[in-house]
Amino acid sequence: QKEVEQDPGPLSVPEGAIVSLNCTYSNSAFQYFMWYRQYSRKGPELLMYTYSSGNKEDGRFTAQVDKSSKYISLFIRDSQPSDSATYLCAMSGGSNYKLTFGKGTLLTVNP
Amino acid sequence: KAGVTQTPRYLIKTRGQQVTLSCSPISGHRSVSWYQQTPGQGLQFLFEYFSETQRNKGNFPGRFSGRQFSNSRSEMNVSTLELGDSALYLCASSTGTVAGANVLTFGAGSRLTVL
Numbered sequence: 001q002k003e004v005e006q007d008p009g010p011l012s013v014p015e016g017a018i019v020s021l022n023c024t025y026s027n028s029a030f031q032y033f034m035w036y037r038q039y040s041r042k043g044p045e046l047l048m049y050t051y052s053s054g055n056k057e058d059g060r061f062t063a064q065v066d067k068s069s070k071y072i073s074l075f076i077r078d079s080q081p082s083d084s085a086t087y088l089c090a091m092s093g094g095s096n097y098k099l100t101f102g103k104g105t106l107l108t109v110n111p
Numbered sequence: 112k113a114g115v116t117q118t119p120r121y122l123i124k125t126r127g128q129q130v131t132l133s134c135s136p137i138s139g140h141r142s143v144s145w146y147q148q149t150p151g152q153g154l155q156f157l158f159e160y161f162s163e164t165q166r167n168k169g170n171f172p173g174r175f176s177g178r179q180f181s182n183s184r185s186e187m188n189v190s191t192l193e194l195g196d197s198a199l200y201l202c203a204s205s206t207g208t209v210a211g212a213n214v215l216t217f218g219a220g221s222r223l224t225v226l
Contacts, residue, residue, distance in 0.1 A: 031212075032212050032214075034214065036217075041219075042219055042220075043115070043201055043203075043217035043218050043219045043220050044154075044201070044217045045217065046214060046215070046216070049214060051212075088153075088154065092212065092213055096167050097142060097144070097159050097161070097166060097167055097205075097207055097213040098144065098156045098159055098167050098169070098213070099144075099156070099213065099215060100156070101146075101153055101154040102153065103152075103153035103154075104153060104154075
């Protein structure tokens with residue numbers, strides 16, 4: 001079992017739709033949870049950062065963490081064509097400094 | 112504030128050759144991490160350096176090596192290249208001072224093609 005599982009998609013939605021992206025994980029030591037967005041031919045950029053369980057909202061983006069279920073989500077409201085990218089979940093915890101990534105979900109928002 | 116700079120952006124090598132990739136971190140960041148990204152495996156951790164010392168290492172063969180200089184700039188080297196080494200190699204920097212909470216800022220990557 002991989003430490004982090006993420007459905008690779010692809011996911012295609014119409015402009016204005018609500019998008020839900022998810023990851024599950026197996027390592028109970030993970031306490032820090034991040035979502036990165038990666039446009040084609042670019043490096044990943046940090047979108048959301050949360051610690052432990054709970055919700056965090058930033059504009060059209062909401063990140064949720066449920067540590068009891070080992071499940072994290074990213075919601076995008078009123079999706080725009082500019083949101084078309086690969087979304088990567090990442091997590092870390094314990095005494096090391098590395099991030100463990102999901103494989104990423106390719107999202108296309110159609111005008 | 113300048114971001115993470117990786118050079119070269121694109122390179123083509125043949126099997127058996129070696130390659131060196133360079134990374135300049137954000138000013139003030141002392142931790143540099145390297146990741147390999149492929150369509151099949153996603154982002155896989157190679158190693159992390161902090162103050163010129165390798166602090167973490169992923170599960171890659173010894174052909175993959177790295178180092179960090181006193182100015183925090185880092186290089187990674189891959190020797191005896193194989194076709195499967197074709198990938199996007201990403202460098203990321205961070206302050207690296209809080210274990211488990213290492214938020215990374217990535218460069219644009221070096222796209223390596225091995226023929």
